[in-house]
Amino acid sequence: MIVLFGRGRKTREIARSGRRRCPHCGNRVPFILHELQDKFNLFLIPVFTYRKQYFLGCSICNAGFELSEADKEEFMRGEKL
């Protein structure tokens, strides 16, 4: 019997902020919070997620900044980072 397994990556947008100044391009734009999930696949079907990362990205220049789980929770509550 052959067992096919591997890894996959999925990214999804989970929130948007109000306008903030981007430290990379200098524009005041909405930032987008992305969740990146690394998954273990069995027979090409995602079985479980073994890692999650959060990135805050500028909607103009796409510069990204990694957030910790605590920073992500603050962002979701609308608190200033």
Ligand SMILES: [Zn+2]
């Ligand atoms: Zn930017």
